[in-house]
Amino acid sequence: MRALTWHGVEDVRVEDVPDPRIEEPTDAVVRVTSTAICGSDLHLYEVLAAYLSPGDVLGHEAMGVVEEVGPEAGALRPGDRVVVPFNIACGTCWMCRRGLQSQCETTQVRAHGKGGALFGYTSLYGSVPGGQAQYLRVPQAQYGPIRVPDDGSPDERYLYLSDVLPTAWQAVDYADVPDGGTVVVLGLGPVGQLAARVAAHRGAGRVVGVDLVDERLAMARRHGALTLDLRVVDDVADAVRDLTEGRGADSVIDAVGMEAHGSPVAATLQRGAARLPGAVGRPLIQTAGIDRLAALRAAIDVVRRGGTLSVSGVYGGAADPLPMLDLFDKQVTVRMGQANVRRWTDAVLPLAADEADPLGLLDLRTHRLPLEGAPDAYRMFRGKTDGCIKVVLDPALPARRAPSEGAPS
Template sequence: MRALTWQGREDVRAETVPDPRIEEPTDAIVRVTSTAICGSDLHLYGVLGMYLDKGDVLGHEAMGVVEEVGPGAARLNVGDRVVVPFGIACGTCWMCTHGLMSQCETTQVRAQDKGAALFGYTKLYGQVPGGQAQYLRVPQAQYGPVVVPDDGSPDERYLYLSDVLPTAWQAVEYAHVPPGGTVVVVGLGPIGQMSARIAAHRGASRVIGLDLVKERLAMAQRHGIDVIDVTAVDDLEAAVRDLTGGRGADSTIDAVGMEAHGSTGAASAQKLAGFLPDALARPVIEKAGVDRLAALQTAIQLARRGGTVSISGVYGGAVDPMPMMDLFDRQITLRMGQANVRRWVDDLLPLISGDADPLGVLDLRTHRLPLEQAPKAYAMFQAKEDGCIKVVLDPR
């Protein structure tokens, strides 16, 4: 089959690799019909190569058609149209039954002291081959894959159940927005776009999105979000206070993570770590703290006293400085974590199945390209060129 493989820093290639096969009774094989590039994939593309081997298959946002089912995954049928959650969970362990599928005790990567295994996401999370491929082996298929209607609708109606929608829903849930409250979303990439729309759908009186890319700002505006171009204001905190009764936002969401703009020194450190031998680079990433914290610092700054900061952006460093005195003095609540995908599917599926499309899922993808053009797509997405907000790859 053809699959997108990691070959080195900012070097991904479509190659021919062996077809996946059933290895455990609870496996299924899915023929991938659509697979997306996530902002987290850019961490692998540019920063976290020390945890990858040449030839690793990337990608954790995929959907398709079931081609083969192991005897322990008999709830699925050959021909089912399914979305594959990016985290691999069993559904029956203590963590899963308490709604923490991202901490699944069956698939936890204990050798790395990490949570549940993820598709296409490095040795830290199990080195499971990913979904940017023509076929995908799905472990724990007795629980994970979400069967969606085979109703002739485009894949993009359901594809984002794999990551974007549950991650955004959890971001809003963790933001603990009071009824009629105000929310600031820092970063209007795919997660930020959907976080803003979900916050508005769930009753926030005002949702403010921050970004510096005009296409992202325009997309958010189409969905009724108040936007601020951070390059066009001298005092961002004052601008947000003006929109939030003078106090700041009840809740803020960091939808950016470790590659935020505005952290020049940390950006240089990330690049330097990427050029070190793997054995030296891993401790630098894990212990020295080389995240770019501009987005998180902004989210903290813009929350009102007693407010909540929800972090959905991915961070990697261990000892990055945090403004603990300020957080304590202002009584800020922080909540964060990898999305517990299956926990939120029942809330989301009714919203995306009908014609109303209240979350605007059909207005997120900006580019659909063949899998063979994935190297071009990664470079375009990283550089935010050609109005690129969300790329879906077609492996067929």
């Protein structure tokens, strides 16, 4: 089959790899009909290179049709249309029963002291081949895959159940936004866009989105958010306090993570660590503060005293310096972590299936391209060129060098 594979920093290639097969009784094999590029895939493109090996298959946002199932794959059947959560979880262990599927004790990568295994996401999370491919082997298929209606609707109605929608839902849940309160979303990439919409859907009185890319700001405004342009606003915290009687936001969601703008020294360190041999780069990442913390520091400044900070952006440094005095003095509650996808399925699936599209899921994807165009798509997504906000790759589209496919359907 054809799949997107990693070969080095900023070097991904679509090439032939072995077809997946049933290896465990609880496995399934899914024919991928849509697979998306996630912002956290860009970390693999550069920052987390030390934990990848040439030939690793990337991607953790996928959906498709079940082709084959193992004898213990539960109720799953060939022909089912499914979305595959990015966490691999068993559903029955102590963690899963408590809604912490990202910490599944059956798939935990204990060799690295990490939580549950993830698709297409480095040796730290199990080196499980990912979904930017024509076919995907799905472990723990008795629990993981989410069956969705085979009603002829576009994949983009359901695809985001794999990651960005439950990630946004959890970010808002963790933010503990009071009814009618103010929430600030830092970063208006795909997760930030959906977090802003989910917050409004769940009763926030004011949603403020912060970014510096025209297309992202415009999309957030289309869905009712106030926006602050970092290229224009001198001090985001002051601007938010002006909107909130001097207090600051009740809740702040950091949807940016380790690659924030405004951190030039950390950016240089990140790039240097990524280009070191794995045996040298891994210890540096594990012991140094390599993250770009501009967004997180802004979040701490923006949140009001007694407010809540929810971190959904990915951070990777082990020794990042944080303003602990400010966090303590302001009595800030901080929550973070990988999304527990299956915990939120019952809440988000009806919204995805609703023909009224209350979260505007069909207005997120800006480009749908052939799988063969993935290397160009990564460069476009990373560079935020051609109005790119969300890329969906289609393994069934013919290989071609595709121009922008522009507006969402």
